[in-house]
Amino acid sequence: MDFIGAYSWPNLRYLLQGFWITVQVAGLSILFSFIIGTVLGTVRYARVAFVSRTVAILVDAIRNLPLLLIIFFIGMILPQAGIRIPTFWAAVVGLSIFEGAMISEIVRSGLVSVDKGQIEAARASGLSYMQTLRHVILPLALRRMSPPMVSQFISLIKDTSLAIIISLPELMRNVKILSGSSFSYVIPALVFASLLYFTLNYSLSLVAKRLEARQI
Amino acid sequence: MWDFSILIDYWDDFMAGLGRTVLASLLGLIGSLVLGTLIAVLRIAPFRILNVVGTVYVEFIRNIPLLVTVFFFFLGVPALGIAMEPFTAGTLGLIVYTAAFVAESIRAGIQAVPSGQSEAARSSGLSYIQTMRSIILPQAVKIVLPAIGNQMINLVKNSSVLAVIAGLDLMYYADIINLKTFKGIPVYTLVALFYLLLTIPLSQAVHYMERRFAKSN
Numbered sequence: 431m432d433f434i435g436a437y438s439w440p441n442l443r444y445l446l447q448g449f450w451i452t453v454q455v456a457g458l459s460i461l462f463s464f465i466i467g468t469v470l471g472t473v474r475y476a477r478v479a480f481v482s483r484t485v486a487i488l489v490d491a492i493r494n495l496p497l498l499l500i501i502f503f504i505g506m507i508l509p510q511a512g513i514r515i516p517t518f519w520a521a522v523v524g525l526s527i528f529e530g531a532m533i534s535e536i537v538r539s540g541l542v543s544v545d546k547g548q549i550e551a552a553r554a555s556g557l558s559y560m561q562t563l564r565h566v567i568l569p570l571a572l573r574r575m576s577p578p579m580v581s582q583f584i585s586l587i588k589d590t591s592l593a594i595i596i597s598l599p600e601l602m603r604n605v606k607i608l609s610g611s612s613f614s615y616v617i618p619a620l621v622f623a624s625l626l627y628f629t630l631n632y633s634l635s636l637v638a639k640r641l642e643a644r645q646i
Numbered sequence: 647m648w649d650f651s652i653l654i655d656y657w658d659d660f661m662a663g664l665g666r667t668v669l670a671s672l673l674g675l676i677g678s679l680v681l682g683t684l685i686a687v688l689r690i691a692p693f694r695i696l697n698v699v700g701t702v703y704v705e706f707i708r709n710i711p712l713l714v715t716v717f718f719f720f721l722g723v724p725a726l727g728i729a730m731e732p733f734t735a736g737t738l739g740l741i742v743y744t745a746a747f748v749a750e751s752i753r754a755g756i757q758a759v760p761s762g763q764s765e766a767a768r769s770s771g772l773s774y775i776q777t778m779r780s781i782i783l784p785q786a787v788k789i790v791l792p793a794i795g796n797q798m799i800n801l802v803k804n805s806s807v808l809a810v811i812a813g814l815d816l817m818y819y820a821d822i823i824n825l826k827t828f829k830g831i832p833v834y835t836l837v838a839l840f841y842l843l844l845t846i847p848l849s850q851a852v853h854y855m856e857r858r859f860a861k862s863n
Contacts, residue, residue: 507830631709
């Protein structure tokens with residue numbers, strides 16, 4: 431094991447470059463999966479004839495598939511059918527679809543948990559269904575959803591590493607390449623990568639705990 | 647594009663991959679139950695130092711990707727001079743990773759039982775072991791079982807990381823068939839169906855348990 435050699439600036443820079451890709455992919459995927467999840471979760475909750483049913487089947491199928499399969503399919507198999515997406519965006523699309531399906535369930539159960547009396551009161555005060563959804567149900571539900579949502583974003587950040595399967599130069603792929611250059615770099619590279627993931631995710635988990643404490 | 651005859655032509659490959667995926671998931675479940683229980687015990691043991699060890703394990707593992715633990719066994723252990731099959735390395739990575747989540751579920755289950763229950767049992771003359779066995783654990787199971795079911799679903803899905811290290815699982819064989827036939831769409835559609843065949847019944851079982859246990863409370 432050679433920590434000093436492994437942590438020479440070119441090596442660290444290489445790993446940090448990978449981490450920067452990880453952060454970019456994660457940031458975009460968090461944004462998109464939040465949008466997808468909110469829309470799908472609301473549609474499934476609203477019980478729109480036929481549409482909600484279709485969404486439910488689709489969401490359950492996606493949630494029960496390995497994310498690795500979804501990313502690989504988008505990045506490596508769709509090109510066989512003539513659909514070519516750059517590696518970076520293939521990772522973002524795969525992550526957004528999968529985590530969006532996960533988040534839609536968080537959104538739906540958050541909506542379900544809103545007290546019926548609140549909805550009845552809003553409707554009785556003359557708000558339309560859409561107004562009730564926007565001004566009463568969603569704000570109440572959002573507060574309850576935020577801790578599990580943050581946990582899901584932590585999973586998302588960890589899951590970006592699966593894009594190694596389509597050779598996206600993110601952190602874990604760079605760890606693997608660096609490990610290939612010398613046996614003595616393997617453990618130091620893994621330690622450094624772990625610390626980067628841990629710092630980012632642990633800070634987020636503290637935010638989740640804060641949000642949880644604010645409930646009730 | 648939708649030529650599914652490859653299922654028949656490459657039946658043996660599909661089955662070999664499916665077998666390894668199931669095997670990795672089962673070994674992962676057994677291993678993570680053993681290790682997870684041990685860590686849960688550390689976390690609730692009446693010794694501060696053991697609590698710290700348990701907490702550090704859980705918090706560290708939960709915040710790093712599965713691929714890190716898998717690479718530790720696949721790249722790290724051989725770098726230390728110990729040879730290891732990719733399948734073994736991948737399964738060990740799965741166990742170490744999943745154990746953190748299993749430990750949390752077990753701990754949450756045990757701590758959800760009101761402390762009055764164990765106090766009542768102890769003051770009725772039951773020993774610590776008897777209290778655990780006849781009072782605490784039967785109640786904790788209601789919380790722990792569905793959570794373990796969810797971890798089993800995750801294990802099936804997560805076992806696909808074996809493909810990253812050539813671990814002979816379903817995704818790995820799919821890649822081989824795809825490279826031979828260049829019929830990726832039907833190959834991966836079939837692979838997706840195989841995964842759903844494993845995960846959907848498990849999800850149903852978890853839903854069933856959650857409803858049953860919710861009613862019995």
